[in-house]
Amino acid sequence: MMQHDKIRWPRAAKILLAALVAVAVFAAIFVWSGLYNVAASRDHLQVTTWLLEKVREQSIATQAMGIDAPPLNDDGMVRLGAAHYEAGCVPCHNRPGNEINPIAEGMLPPPPKLTSALEERKPEAIYWIVKHGLKYTGMPPWPDQTRDDEVWAVTAFLQTLQRSSDQQYLDFAGVRRIADDVSSEGFANFDSFTECGRCHESGALDTNGDRIPRLSGQSPEYLLRSLREYARQDRPSGVMEPVAALLDEATMRALATRYARMEESRSVTAPPSDAEQLERGRIIAQRGDPERGVPACDSCHAAGRSPQFPRLAEQHADYLVEQLELWQRGGRTGTTYGRIMSHVASRLSAGQISDVASHYQSLPEDGVPDGAVAGAGP
Secondary structure, three states, X not given: OHHHHHHHHHHHHHHHHHHHXXXXXXXXXXXXXXXXXXXXXXXXXXXXXXXXXXXXXXXXXXXXXXXXXXXXXXXXXXXXXXXXXXXXXXXXXXXXXXXXXXXXXXXXXXXXXXXXXOOOOOHHHHHHHHHHOXXXXXXXXXXXXXXXXXXXXXXXXXXXXXHOOHHHHHHHOOOOOOOOOOOOOOOOOHHHXXXXXXXXXXXXXXXXXXXXXXXXXXXXXXXXXXXXXXXXXXXXXXXXXXHHHOOOHHHHHHHHHHHHHOOOOOOOOOOOOOHHHXXXXXHXXXXXXXXXXXXXXXXXXXXXXXXOOOOOOOOOHHHHHHHHHHHHOOOOOXXXXXXXXXXXXXXXXXXXXXXXXXXXXXXXXXXXXXXXOOOOOO
16 A cells, blocks of 8 residues: 555646646747736736735735824824825826826826725824835835835825814915915925925914924025035925925025025914923023033024024924934934934934923024023023
8 A cells, every 4th residue: 555655646746746847838939929018008807806905905005013002182193194195196096085196097097086085094104005015016115215204194094094084184285375475486396395384384384283394484595404404305305305306406596595584473372281291391401511522402492503404493392303213213314413423313302302391392483481591501
C-alpha cells in the first residue's frame, strides 16, 4: 500500500506542475498579445472589476488599522478642510450639489459622489485614502506626506459633508469671501490674490477660521520668504506648496506687499482663557523657561524685531498650537529658521504650548497688553 502511494504521488505532482506551466504560458501569451483592452472607453471585465474592488477595500481596511482619529468636530478644522477641498479636490469630485465634471466622469473608475461614497467610511479610512491616494483610480496622494494636520482637516470636512447644505459648503470653503473692492493694480496674476482671500484676510474680513494664519501686518520680508520656501518645497504644506509653485517672483512680491500693508479692521476676541493661563504664557513669551532650555519668544517675535521673523501678536491660538506641534513632530525643518524653531518647540510641554499661544492671541496689534508700557521689561 505504501509502495502504491509512492508511485502515484510523482504522477500527481507532474500533472500539477504541467497545469501550472500551462497557466503561466497562457498568461504570458495573453499579456504579450495585447488582447486585453486597456482603453478607458471600455469597462473592465466583471471579474477584473470585482478583483480590483475587493483588493482595494481589503487594503483600505488593513492599512487603516491602528490609526486613531483626533477630535474632528472643531469648526476651524472643518473650515480649513473645506478650503483644502475647494483648492485640490473640486476638479474631480466637484462641489457638493453639482454634477461631476463630464471629463472627470470619463475616468475609469469615475470619481465617486462623495456624499454617498463616504456613508460607511470611518474617519480613519477616509484619512488614509486622502493621505495616500488609491492606485489605478486617479486618486493622488496628499502632496506633502508630513502634514497629517492638513489631511485630518480634510477628513473633518468630509465627515460633515452629508449634513451640510450646498450653501454651507460655499461658506465653509470661503468661496464667497472675495472682496469686491480689491484693486488688481500691481498684480501680474490677480487671480492669485483672490485665491488667497478664500482662506486669509480679504478686504475687511478676517481669516476663514482660526487654523489659518493672519497675514495682514506681517513684514513683506517674512511673507516673501515664506512663499519662496513653499515654492521650493523647503516648508511643507500639501496646500501651499502647489499654490506657491505657480507664482512668479513679481506676483510673490506683490502679494507680500499687499498683505503687509493691509489694514487690520477686524475685531479680535481672545479665546476663553483664565488669567492664570495668560500669565503663564506671558512669562514664557517674555522670559522663556531656563530650566527647560526655552528662550524668550519675544526675543525674535515681538514687534520691532527682525523682519525675517513673524509677528505673533493677535495670531490665532489654534494656528500657533498646530505649528508648534508640527515642529515637535519633526516638520518644518527644511530651513535654518525651521530647524531653530524645531529645537525650541521640542522643549515645550503641551501645557506651555497652549499657554503661550493663548497669550499671543490675547495681545493687541502692537503686541503690548492694555495698561503696559511699550519697551518695558517683564
